Amino acid sequence: ETGVTQTPRHLVMGMTNKKSLKCEQHLGHNAMYWYKQSAKKPLELMFVYNFKEQTENNSVPSRFSPECPNSSHLFLHLHTLQPEDSALYLCASSPSGESAGELFFGEGSRLTVL
Amino acid sequence: AQSVTQLGSHVSVSEGALVLLRCNYSSSVPPYLFWYVQYPNQGLQLLLKYTSAATLVKGINGFEAEFKKSETSFHLTKPSAHMSDAAEYFCAVSEDNTDKLIFGTGTRLQVFP
Numbered sequence: 001e002t003g004v005t006q007t008p009r010h011l012v013m014g015m016t017n018k019k020s021l022k023c024e025q026h027l028g029h030n031a032m033y034w035y036k037q038s039a040k041k042p043l044e045l046m047f048v049y050n051f052k053e054q055t056e057n058n059s060v061p062s063r064f065s066p067e068c069p070n071s072s073h074l075f076l077h078l079h080t081l082q083p084e085d086s087a088l089y090l091c092a093s094s095p096s097g098e099s100a101g102e103l104f105f106g107e108g109s110r111l112t113v114l
Numbered sequence: 115a116q117s118v119t120q121l122g123s124h125v126s127v128s129e130g131a132l133v134l135l136r137c138n139y140s141s142s143v144p145p146y147l148f149w150y151v152q153y154p155n156q157g158l159q160l161l162l163k164y165t166s167a168a169t170l171v172k173g174i175n176g177f178e179a180e181f182k183k184s185e186t187s188f189h190l191t192k193p194s195a196h197m198s199d200a201a202e203y204f205c206a207v208s209e210d211n212t213d214k215l216i217f218g219t220g221t222r223l224q225v226f227p
Contacts (some may be wrong), residue, residue, distance in 0.1 A: 004157070031213055040123075043158075043204070043217040056214065090157055094213045100165070101146050101208035101215055105157030 006091050006106035014114050018079040021109045023091030025072055032074040034066060037088040081113045116141040116207045120218035128226050133192040135221045137205030146208035147188045149179055153201045164188060200225045
């Protein structure tokens with residue numbers, strides 16, 4: 001596999017469930033990101049990891065918990081979400097420092113919170 | 115703080131017509147600017163980027179954008195639209211020229227036969 005892969009592509013969960021989104025990149029990049037894409041809003045940067053260390057938390061509620069066990073994998077753990085958290089969650093990676101702003105995105109995980 | 119504004123959430127053109135998607139930026143430092151494209155059910159893909167070299171930047175699929183400092187603009191153009199260009203287009207600025215991108219709200223391009 002190449003590029004950035006996200007699973008699952010679609011997820012429906014209740015407000016009391018716990019679920020996780022997974023992202024894997026096969027590009028040898030050192031930085032990984034979670035973005036939230038909601039209708040009629042700009043993409044919102046949620047978290048940034050560089051060399052497995054979290055370097056950015058953009059005031060994201062604690063019901064979203066990221067995990068980066070290594071430079072190739074990124075998770076977003078979800079629990080007690082709200083209906084307004086329904087959105088497309090995009091993972092991206094970049095070489096970090098070599099190509100400023102050139103992000104490689106996955107296809108996204110479409111989350112619906114009931 | 116840096117930001118981008120995309121004028122027009124929807125643009126419709128006929129196949130073969132000129133495509134013009136507008137983006138204005140706000141930045142206190144020379145910006146790095148980007149256009150990304152999102153095809154249906156896909157993630158975003160880089161079309162082109164400006165990093166203070168040539169002001170006219172050529173990207174993939176025949177798109178180009180011109181950096182105009184006097185107008186604080188970075189509009190995206192393509193001389194002749196193709197049906198396959200139908201997608202959502204996002205302008206972005208790099209915060210302090212790092213990997214942190216600040217995106218606009220996007221412009222959905224429709225191409226009619």
